[in-house]
Amino acid sequence: MRKILTVILLTVASLYNSQQHILIGDSQTFYIKKHTKEVHQKKSLCKVGIGVNTLNKLLQKEKIDKNITNVVISIGVNDYYKTSENTLNILQKLLKSKYPNARIYIIKGSRGWGNVKNLTEREVDNYYNWFREHKMYVLKNSIGKGDPHRDSYNYRKIGKELDSLIKFK
Numbered sequence: 001m002r003k004i005l006t007v008i009l010l011t012v013a014s015l016y017n018s019q020q021h022i023l024i025g026d027s028q029t030f031y032i033k034k035h036t037k038e039v040h041q042k043k044s045l046c047k048v049g050i051g052v053n054t055l056n057k058l059l060q061k062e063k064i065d066k067n068i069t070n071v072v073i074s075i076g077v078n079d080y081y082k083t084s085e086n087t088l089n090i091l092q093k094l095l096k097s098k099y100p101n102a103r104i105y106i107i108k109g110s111r112g113w114g115n116v117k118n119l120t121e122r123e124v125d126n127y128y129n130w131f132r133e134h135k136m137y138v139l140k141n142s143i144g145k146g147d148p149h150r151d152s153y154n155y156r157k158i159g160k161e162l163d164s165l166i167k168f169k
Contacts, residue, residue, distance in 0.1 A: 035159025
């Protein structure tokens with residue numbers, strides 16, 4: 001009986017440990033990673049100043065990884081929240097093909113600074129509706145208003161939300 005219980009526990013532990021949760025996208029990933037214990041930044045897919053087109057090009061080079069169970073993406077602001085539907089469809093297809101067992105989480109980007117200084121929260125939300133409509137989970141917490149290039153309370157809220165979602169998924 002003890003042997004069977006040990007085998008079961010080891011199997012469950014190995015399944016849990018084989019799950020991988022990655023964070024990809026723009027420069028905000030560097031701040032988000034500081035506040036999550038569950039999600040790890042995949043540096044080859046994290047670049048300063050990138051938009052969806054560049055992320056798609058980077059994803060094309062990736063190998064298929066069936067061990068990735070969650071992909072978290074911070075993207076949108078560098079495209080000024082105006083990515084074409086075709087480009088977004090390519091992103092979705094690449095994510096499904098490269099990470100076939102993953103659930104996709106999207107982090108809403110910033111506004112109120114630089115080239116997005118005049119955007120309203122509603123305009124930013126409209127951009128992320130596409131992701132919702134395509135079965136991706138958009139986090140409740142966003143990077144928010146203001147320059148996102150320094151650590152902030154919003155990043156801590158995002159990290160806490162991610163850890164909670166992934167731990168209890």
